[in-house]
Amino acid sequence: MPYVLGVDVGTTRTAAAVCRLGGAGRAEPEVVGLGGPGGGVASTLQLTPDGAFAVGEPGDPRWTATGFGRRVGDAVPVVLGADSAAERCPAEELTALMVMWVTDQVAAREGERPAHVVLAHPPGWGAHAKGLMHRALRSVGVEASLVPEPVAAAENHAFTRSAAGPLGVFSLGSHAFSASVVGRGFELVNTVEGVDHAAGVDFDDAVFSHVRTTLGRALAELDADDPRTRGLFGRLRRDCEAAKRMLSGTVETSIPVHLPSGPVDVPITRAQFEDLIRPDVEEAVSVFTRVAAGVEMTVLVGGSARIPLVAASVPGRVVLEAAPETSVVKGAALAARKLVIGPDAEPEPIETSVMVRDDDPLLRFPVGGLEAPDAEFTAPPPRPPVDITPLDLPERRTVKRVVRGLVPTGGRRARDSEDGR
Numbered sequence: 001m002p003y004v005l006g007v008d009v010g011t012t013r014t015a016a017a018v019c020r021l022g023g024a025g026r027a028e029p030e031v032v033g034l035g036g037p038g039g040g041v042a043s044t045l046q047l048t049p050d051g052a053f054a055v056g057e058p059g060d061p062r063w064t065a066t067g068f069g070r071r072v073g074d075a076v077p078v079v080l081g082a083d084s085a086a087e088r089c090p091a092e093e094l095t096a097l098m099v100m101w102v103t104d105q106v107a108a109r110e111g112e113r114p115a116h117v118v119l120a121h122p123p124g125w126g127a128h129a130k131g132l133m134h135r136a137l138r139s140v141g142v143e144a145s146l147v148p149e150p151v152a153a154a155e156n157h158a159f160t161r162s163a164a165g166p167l168g169v170f171s172l173g174s175h176a177f178s179a180s181v182v183g184r185g186f187e188l189v190n191t192v193e194g195v196d197h198a199a200g201v202d203f204d205d206a207v208f209s210h211v212r213t214t215l216g217r218a219l220a221e222l223d224a225d226d227p228r229t230r231g232l233f234g235r236l237r238r239d240c241e242a243a244k245r246m247l248s249g250t251v252e253t254s255i256p257v258h259l260p261s262g263p264v265d266v267p268i269t270r271a272q273f274e275d276l277i278r279p280d281v282e283e284a285v286s287v288f289t290r291v292a293a294g295v296e297m298t299v300l301v302g303g304s305a306r307i308p309l310v311a312a313s314v315p316g317r318v319v320l321e322a323a324p325e326t327s328v329v330k331g332a333a334l335a336a337r338k339l340v341i342g343p344d345a346e347p348e349p350i351e352t353s354v355m356v357r358d359d360d361p362l363l364r365f366p367v368g369g370l371e372a373p374d375a376e377f378t379a380p381p382p383r384p385p386v387d388i389t390p391l392d393l394p395e396r397r398t399v400k401r402v403v404r405g406l407v408p409t410g411g412r413r414a415r416d417s418e419d420g421r
């Protein structure tokens, strides 16, 4: 059945969702499993010695590009390798490769190419970043439209609830925080985006600092650069992140630390964790209240919106989906559907299972006491099996060249080889 595709290239996770075009009734956006954490795939591209990119497998950090989705428009490219062997990869080309890979994966599964692709992008992108992204997508053979992440979130919200007025969008992911207002016509009315604001990785650090304080010298005396203890620290960071996620659904957990002298467990309660992150959450909420003063309803999106303190701290009527890290990608798929079938073809929204909290005490829903199901993030696999499909690229030259080599149609490729480029 024909379908459209939404893609969200987050700093840590790339997600995809499809929306069917045929069939009766409303087409729910469906998140597509890409084989990695939380149903998506890690946003990493590792350049291998044979000039192929391996998707979703971090590998050697010198050859692994990360965080490119939020660096589009940056004059400084992502540098892979060192010295004369270094490859300079513009962030938009890496992002386009990721979108191309996702599109190919989904097309292989669906048996046909999507009728349209929509890529969600950070709300702060201006004409320059969007122009670069459009060109890079075209150069890898993907015709896509772009939609700001908060607008995608609003599209997703409108699928389940009728909008009474401008919508506040509070977004807290792994590295980025943004506060936005989206108008009834799905226009971005106001937005503030900050990578300097604390987000998910900073909350992992808070758990890490708790472990450090608790263990004192036993941990401080270890040399993080010693190859024998490096594995310990890497594992500890992953366990801190897992403990943080656990604390969204339980009030106490512990972090296993594999010290050379033997393993120890460091307990942490949700109250302790909340005390550590409260200043950061309050700072984000104060930015949001300035940006979105007067909005009647706010939707919370991004994986870190699962933290109960976050939902409890945002004032007014608050809507939180069970898997808020998928709200943007589902909205991108809905935006793609709207572009193909037209805005008037959709029936009225139906209310579905979103959690709503209201500050009216009569209507108030106790967000702090109600655990959002953590279906996609429970029992975090230390290393989930990721289906790594290297992109089939020609021999390594510059990534610019590599991207051109991927263009499926003959024209540009032929022209490039004629030029000897």
Ligand SMILES: Nc1ncnc2c1ncn2[C@@H]1O[C@H](COP(=O)(O)OP(=O)(O)OP(=O)(O)O)[C@@H](O)[C@H]1O
Pocket (backbone or CB within 6 Å): 009, 010, 011, 012, 013, 014, 070, 172, 173, 174, 175, 176, 177, 199, 200, 201, 241, 244, 245, 246, 248, 301, 302, 303, 304, 305, 306, 307, 324, 325, 374, 377
């Ligand atoms: N249950 C949970 N409780 C707390 N944090 C969670 C939970 N589940 C996921 N997270 C955190 O959410 C973050 C990932 O969120 P998301 O997938 O929205 O980020 P991203 O889109 O990759 O990054 P960004 O939008 O910041 O560029 C990670 O920091 C992860 O630890």
Ligand SMILES: [Mg+2]
Pocket (backbone or CB within 6 Å): 008, 009, 010, 011, 173, 174, 302
């Ligand atoms: Mg994100």
